Amino acid sequence: MGNNLKAIAEELNLSISTVSRALNNTGRVSEETRRMVMDSARKHNYTPNRVAQSLRKKRTNMVGLIVPDIGDYFSQVIKGTESELSANGYSMILADSHEDPIKEANYIKLMYQSQVDALILATVSDDFRWTKIYQDSRIPVIFFDNEPDSLQCNKVVLNNIKATEIAVDHLVRLGHKDIALICGNVKESTAKFRRDGFVEAMKKHNLEVNSNLIKEGLYYLDAGYSSMEELILNKNENPFSAVIVSTYMLSCSAIHAIRDYGLSYPKDFSFIGFDIEDSDRLFSPSITSVLQPGKQIGKLMVHRLLQSIESYDSLSSDEEFSVSFVNPVIKIGESTALFKKENN
Amino acid sequence: MGNNLKAIAEELNLSISTVSRALNNTGRVSEETRRMVMDSARKHNYTPNRVAQSLRKKRTNMVGLIVPDIGDYFSQVIKGTESELSANGYSMILADSHEDPIKEANYIKLMYQSQVDALILATVSDDFRWTKIYQDSRIPVIFFDNEPDSLQCNKVVLNNIKATEIAVDHLVRLGHKDIALICGNVKESTAKFRRDGFVEAMKKHNLEVNSNLIKEGLYYLDAGYSSMEELILNKNENPFSAVIVSTYMLSCSAIHAIRDYGLSYPKDFSFIGFDIEDSDRLFSPSITSVLQPGKQIGKLMVHRLLQSIESYDSLSSDEEFSVSFVNPVIKIGESTALFKKENN
DNA sequence: CGTGCGAGATCCATAAATACA
């Protein structure tokens, strides 16, 4: 005895279609048979087979999410994505590319085969030929985190300019003037925007931008460490009272450098990290940090995708690609303090 | 032009089944038609529709994972689960119950409807009536983290006895004798085992167990804080040179208490936390901690499940439920130091 | 003419049985 429509139909001597209509409240069914069907369904512990539904409806109610690494910041995005999806009747297939473009490509294909209704992707690749296939199948795709600037696509990205701007603002409020920046390789757009935000904010406050205080960690493996090291070693010639770091990895290694040189924040200088969440407040001193609102990013992406799915269904208007910006927030900790003369 | 078997079959004037056999290397197909089919498939960008495959094969190659909270320790389990699943050709549907038994129940039902081939669950509920439905459908289920002791089931759990034992061992090696323990409510089996492990380890080392130094954080909202507080305030009457905390949440709040009382480890006493990973080594001083090997737990669970799936397929032996224990590890940090007289 | 219901097609792929050389 299978618990499918057929089982119920046979028990009640009805046709499968009638049972289906009774359960879905679609089409015409008499009140009496409806009740009988309902009862039998309860008895059989019937639940619709989603696989069969998906095949028929050409809709799986599943969305794929591919991230380079489950954990840290991405956990937040995953969490936000999942809860927003589930609130709208969708499930999430999660995949971890381990920062490997080949694995990522396999997952992209797998998600396609799995007939996901939409795909969310933090890519580590620069090959976007596959997007055509998704376009042809009208499966909306949205990018986040690493924005493929070579590609016309939907994306939700951090307002990178603001990310460093709010950090500068905070430091200026505290009286700092000589502010250093450690950013990534500015050939990547994210790093570039964050540097630009820093420069613009400095200008806005009528502060001089000392290019010796801007460290564009290039291709070093541990760019944050060496950048911080350079700043510390040249502090006499190029004094600074505060440092802003513009990515999480750079923040970690910069902190290691500070520690190795026997320095500490905010005593020797103020420090602003990036994406250092510390939600359980275990750090001491706590670290002032710019944060990407991961959950919000997840929610926003799902929102956009569901809109796309709907609009694809009704009129097939070749809509424009949407780029949404999310504002960073700054979490004030103890690593930043009022400017004191001794800092410089 | 759909990219399905039918499209290829029509193009080549073959039947759908022939095309299927050619692509799957099953049954007999002439070398010539095989090549033609392959070529056409490439041209059409054909990939099998997994939904249709699933319906036919009664196997989705998807496994459900439900956790109470995406993040922290669970991220590790999720990561381990995902990579082991994907290495075996399975995908993962991830759900976050937000510690809500009702949401959890809905997800359990949803996973069932989605026809997952197996279910992994860190439950927050004590209602296990649904397991019968899974049993009837021969869908293997495995529990972790919170073990339902009222239920005969598959589970992978931490060797909780060892978790506190290795902490005691470490402290004894450092010369500590008066060791305090903050554990959860011992009415829950996890907390009880961890307390037992502590007591046994103390006895093993011929150390006296001072019951005043064992704080079973009961139903307080912030049990870790108040337990630590009590230990500190009564340090004169009940001296100790080291503290072990047996859950992550308790560790966090215990640390807050230590900080609030102006104390620090390892100066005032040694401290061993629980599940304080700090993989990027940002803590200073770094914290010695017992860790649950989350990734390993994930991998192990998948391993067990795939075995079950296989065995269900071949002989339907009503196999016993398997309970697997995973050994905790201890990460040595700077919060534990050699015993000094001043400690007591 | 409308209400209740059933037959059959469809979604797409797989697999067993059968037909044709």
Place this chain on the structure above:
DNA sequence: ATGTATTTATGGATCTCGCAC
């Protein structure tokens, strides 16, 4: 008897069409 291909049934649900009363 042997290799190749087609027919047909199957999985479970949905949906259009049309038949009766």
